[in-house]
Amino acid sequence: MDGTLTPPEVIDRLRETFPELTAVSASGVVELLLNSGYVEDAAAAPPDEFSTAEQERYSRNIAFFRRVDLTPRAHNWEAQVRLKHSRVLVLGLGGTGSHVAWALAACGVGRIHCVDRDVVELSNLTRQVLYRESDIGRAKAEITVARLAEVNSSLAITGERRTVECQDDLAELVRGFDALALCADEPGGRGGIRVWANRACRAAKVPWAVGGYSGPLVSVGVFDPGSPCYECLSAGIELTLPPGVPVDLGGPGVIAPSAGVSGHLTAQAIISLVTGIPAVPGGYVTGVNLVAPDQHVYARHPAVPDCPVCGDLRPGAGSTAP
Known part of the structure; x- marks a missing residue:
């Protein structure tokens, strides 16, 4: 055959x-x-939009998708075509975000927009893969654009040094993109940047993933417009914790492996969201503990009945929460 x-x-x-x-x-x-x-x-020949060099570059990608994709398709380049036509916003270019940006460029995401407010500091160099000692004091967004162009010159890589100060800022940023990789953690807490992303992405119907680490605990949350949102997931997790203990997916303790695993878990989530391979509904958090291999993180919760963000998932509202 x-x-x-x-x-x-x-x-x-x-x-x-x-x-x-x-x-x-x-x-x-x-x-x-x-x-x-x-x-x-x-x-079946590869689509004409892929040059001979691109066919060689992405040959291992094609082998990967052939192995994991169980859906019959017109040709085995369909996932790569989707990557090439996708537009992804990477917000935050630190430990998680620098790995995310590199992985998406290496895999062939056609347009990547990189946003960060910071400059490179010496303490960043333990884990932020795109930066060098000679970059200290320079804007991360500027360096990232240049480095990713060296990784894959066939992509449209853009960036800006910018501070996201409110939900409206995030709503403006995600407009026109197919997915958001949220790798920034400030401002944190209730009403912080993750809630802004949750609401802005839900309104724009943009799927998103958020990566983080707390010491050796590495996790990624994945959300799409048809599944319970980040706030519902957080509320569900809080119910399992002792009173007063907050849901915390991040923290300052990190070494290069935990930042790298966090970034690549997040990049894989984004790749799945834009290609549909595998077609796993969002609304979950998953992860690993790097110093306790038997501890696997996985949580999924139904939509909260009075959630103002996913009211479309309430029974009788046109959709049913998984």
Whole structure:
């Protein structure tokens, strides 16, 4: 089943090789394989929009998507096409964000806009992968744009040094993008930047992911317009904690591995959101504890009945929360 034979010809070949197979059984085997998503037309050429160099560059991406994608598609470049046409906003270019930005550029996200208010400091160099000692004092956004262009010159990489001060600022930023990677943690707490992102993205119907670390605990929250929101998830987690203990997905303690894992978990979430591979609904947080491998973080909660953000998920409001 490499594209050189039609399905009826494959069935005939099967029956020649295995005479005990009936026509019905052989047809069933072929149909099962076709529907599995693991069989493709090897004769199908990559889309014309990919140059010879891009075909070589992304060959390992294609092998990855072929392995994990179980949906039959017109050609095995569909996920890469979606990446090439996607527009992603990366907000925050520190420990998590620098790894996110690099991973998205390496994978071939067509347009990446990088936003951060800070300049590079010496203490950043333990974990923020895009910066060098010679960059100290320079704006992170400026450096990131230049470094990503060296990683993948075929992309549209832009950036700006900017402070996000309110929900309206975030709403302005996410407009026109297919996904947000939130890698900034200030202002934190109730009513902080994660709540701004939750509400701005929900209003704009933009999926988003937020990565963080607290010492060795690394996590990512993933949200899309059709699933319970960040505030519902936080409320659900709070119910499982002793009174007065806040939900905290971040903290100052970090080394290079925890920043890297955080960034790559977040990048993988963004890639899944824009390609649909795998098609996992959002509204969850997942992660790992790097010093306790048996501790896997995973939480998902239904929409809170009186949530002002996901009121569309209330029963009778046109959708049902998963």
